[in-house]
Amino acid sequence: MPRLANSTILKAYRQSPLLPLLLRECRTLDSARNELRWLRQHAIDIAQERRERDYEAHVAQHYASHSEPRPSPDDPAPTPSSPHRTRRIARARPTGWRRTLRTLCHARSRGTPLQYLLGDQPFGDLTILCRKGVLIPRNDTESFTYAAAEQILTRFPPPSPSNAVDKSPIATATPTTPTPAHPNNGPLRILDLCTGTGCIALLLHDLLAPSYPSLKILGVDINPLAIQLSRRNLHHNTALGWLSTRAPAELEFRLGDVLSTPSSFSGSAHNIAALETILPQIPEFLDPTPLQGDSGVKVDIIISNPPYISREAFVDGTTERSVRVFEPVGALVPPELADSEVVAVGCRGEDVFYARIAGMAGRVGARMVLFECGDYGQGERVMELFRQVEGRWEVRIWEDAMGTEGGEAGRRERACLVVAKRAEG
Amino acid sequence: MFRALHLAHCTNPFTYLSYINLSRRSFSISALSLADKPLPPRLKFQDADLTISYLKGTGPGGQKINKTNSAVQIIHKPTGIVVKSQATRSRSQNEKYARQILADKVEQLLNGDNSRAAIKADRARKKKASKMKKARRKYRDLEKGQEGATEELDNVELMGEMDESASEFLEHRRGGETDVVPDTHGQKQ
16 A cells, blocks of 8 residues: 655645544545545534433433423423524534544544444445444445346346336347246245345345335345344335335345255354255245255345455455454355365365355256356356356356446456356256 | 434535525525526436446455445536536435536536526525625614614514524624624524
């Protein structure tokens, strides 16, 4: 990381004494100024909340000590003070916000991610709550989720009335002939593996709910904190009205281990159910017409943003310090696998999730698999994986229509989205 | 719920401005008549004319880094106008703002003084001028005699929470030390 110029630090200090603190993590004056603005607003919000709480406590104490009957909350004038006075209290900026802001800036200068300090991250039109111990949703993932929704709309054309809505240029350019999605009129079944905050599942529901009359999205994660947070996110966004009222019924988050199979379960150290034991528990995912030797479960789409950083890349400087220190390692680097039952021998350590999910996709009848991969090299290895598993898959790396700056070398280092479609017949 | 309200009002610069304008209108008659005339509609763009980019850097991305920058840049290809927005943390919000700014800029290029942005700026200028004029008149009358001063003070007290600072200012003003025209609306915020 290049050293900050003294002139930059001085310039920042002249604008605000707190800016040099933020510069340590932001590195550019522009982004430091933005972060200071957001942190400042957050500090004022916190102070305001604190004041409202104190005021409530004060009022409660007042009525307790004076033994008067407390007026009901919908009473127009609950306090004896003059209207002028109460209005001035509500308008003035709460005290103590400067101290809060300074604390926040010091935490940020030590590398704490901004999203953990502010408590949320915008994701599409949703607001995803964040907390320490769960990976923060990334900008790249946001773009990929939009792309995934577009791909799903092309591959599984929604029933006729809303069909006209989908007029994107990509939709007409795809060579595969779309087949009707639901001969049995059941919901479109989507499985989001390693869901974390639940961001992909929630945004997919937001994007797909207007087109499909019925959906079922299951998010699975091994981390109990993540499952707790994803459920909170579901209720948070539904309460704010960002998600449709269908969401609580159509989205589900379950604790589960993607890498272990029921047979390897007995040997595993923790007590978390394997993916195969969870899927039949969801009524919508049961296959109405199970074939002999089939798993008895039916899923249409699998989407996943699993841990994909290799052990080497985690420590060699390509992974940002703030990510390495403050975000959960389990969400970034896949675990070392001892048994070769789950994943074929010769698979690289960072690819185990892809190998496991690709191997499972055919068995649960998935017709489309979408993966976020760390770089183009990994994306190509994943494409190779699909050639080895059963079924004919048509795999490609999704290209951003907006084009990229920075040339071929810079592009290959970036994250990418791999789209695999099962060839019909 | 409190946070939600704040999101809806304060982080969106456009709603915030219009909210202030609304609260100001009640005080001035001239502003009312100005606002009654509808503004010309905002320009709509063909998506093919725009290049929207999210300004990502090169090098590793995805889980390896955690950028908070969500700036959106839009290029209007026919005119070559470039706008950038990083007002909020949300990419979709930034895109909305960038589109609005771009619409104003392109329209100004096309329509000049008859454009939406030009009309808005003109109204704001007129409103400010009339406000200054009124304030000047008010304090000129005040200086003329005690009679005028008490009358004004009554008016000020009607305005509720402004009473203290305004009377303080008046006392200060009677000392005849300063020539500053008070921006009463500014103090209210």
